[in-house]
Amino acid sequence: MAFEKVKRSENYSEWYNNLVKNADLAEHSAVKGCMVIKPYGYAIWENIQRQLDRRFKETGHSNAYFPLFVPKSLFEKEEKNAEGFAKECAVVTHYRLKADPDRPGRLITDPDSKLEEELVVRPTSEAIIWNTYRNWIRSYRDLPILINQWANVVRWEMRTRLFLRTAEFLWQEGHTAHATKEEALDETRKMLDVYAQFAEEWMAVPVIRGVKTENERFAGADETFCIEGMMQDGKALQMGTSHFLGQNFAKAFDVRYQTREGGLEHVWATSWGVSTRLMGALIMAHSDDEGLVLPPKLAPIHVVIVPVYKSEEELNLIADAVLPLKKTLEAAGLSVKFDDRDTQKPGFKFAEWELKGVPVRLAIGPRDLANGTVEVARRDLKTKENLPFAGIETHIQQLLNDIQKNLYQRALDFRSAKTYTVNTWEDFVSAIDVKEGFAVAHWDGSGETEEKIKELTKATIRCIPLDQHEENGTCILSGKPSKGRVVFARAY
């Protein structure tokens, strides 16, 4: 378990990579750009999935599954979408291998198995889904269609980072069809709120809700809404997007419905998604030099109990005292690990569970048994106290709530401290480059200026915040008039 400790402050990206590996979340695979998500990391993802899935269903959606492959002719139908994703698509061209006549034991692609039509490995599923929806939609009675899919997608990225950007990643993508524009817009906003609420209440990561500029918009969307979080290095991470697709896909795939009045109209669409990137957000938002720090609501293990003992009899006595507590906590819905491994010493276990981000740790030994106490340590603050064992379950419940709140508050305070409202170019550059945070500034609304700022500072417009208030000002770069401030930051 020994590992090289790199501090956040020294090398943030190395710290991140080490943490992901050392906490047993994921590792690089034999496939370039693709990761293996290990059981502990996957358990966190499953918790994320479970909560989101519940919220999707509460808001009227059902799960379904569509194919991994998209025939090229379908993929190219919505032009902007196709163009936007074309350069990062994996393409299947053959369907068979055969023995290499020149090199025994090796295989080659059988040239005779060339596909009549190439198959695109989905980078996103609008094409295949809208081609399907055409057959499902005849009348206004068939609408709305509210479907979500949990799936993997492939985007052939040049450079990858565990969880943040991998060539293959897991996500969910909602795809809905509506009779009216208003309804589709409502849906887009509703799902953005689901994401925002999840990010803040479950992940304990405060997010800015906003609209993307045209440059940053999803290929094929009329409007892209997003939630943006701030990581501990001051960079922004797009944590989820919800797209208003207008009638673009309905037109591309000829999906029309008969209205109540007997007319024929194209349907309106939305799509929305979050990915395993959220794992990256979770890690980067809260963790410290000791390892992972997990918000209790998403932790696979809430409480770990480490016995301190010399003999088997002592261990048995501890187990007798602790197992009823474990049962009580589990009955209250908590996940409790009694770490009675005889192969590791307590100190080792302390360090290991800290590395893995378990929110609450109990240590109990002969001394505690004699005194009727237990040592309670909380991961977020790294504090510990000795408390009476009797009635400890109430304290633990409270502690978990505290930790959840504290993590959110801490992240919020951090973001507030690193968000700068700036009015001059000099202050803008300083906010991005020196103070390394978000710059809230006026912008003239042109893509050109946006591009220029990006070239000069590597900062992009993360979003036009939904709570933006009208304020007359002048663009930070061009000096042209602006009616409100937008959020700039360097981003992952």
Added chain:
RNA sequence: CGGGGAGUAGCGCAGCCCGGUAGCGCAUCUGCUUUGGGAGCAGAGGGCCGCAGGUUCGAAUCCUGUCUCCCCGACCA
């Protein structure tokens, strides 16, 4: 695709410049002592030195080719 780094034991690395048949730490196994913050001692097992050629009596080391991974940039959820 441009720039950098690296492929040697499960993991992290040294050895390579100056060729002589592989070593360190952690992990693993055995035994004893330990156990309230990453245990100690003694012993043991484990390697087609990324792959393919070449030079040489001899290659981890030199030469050529090739593949892969990581990091930084451009692209992007």
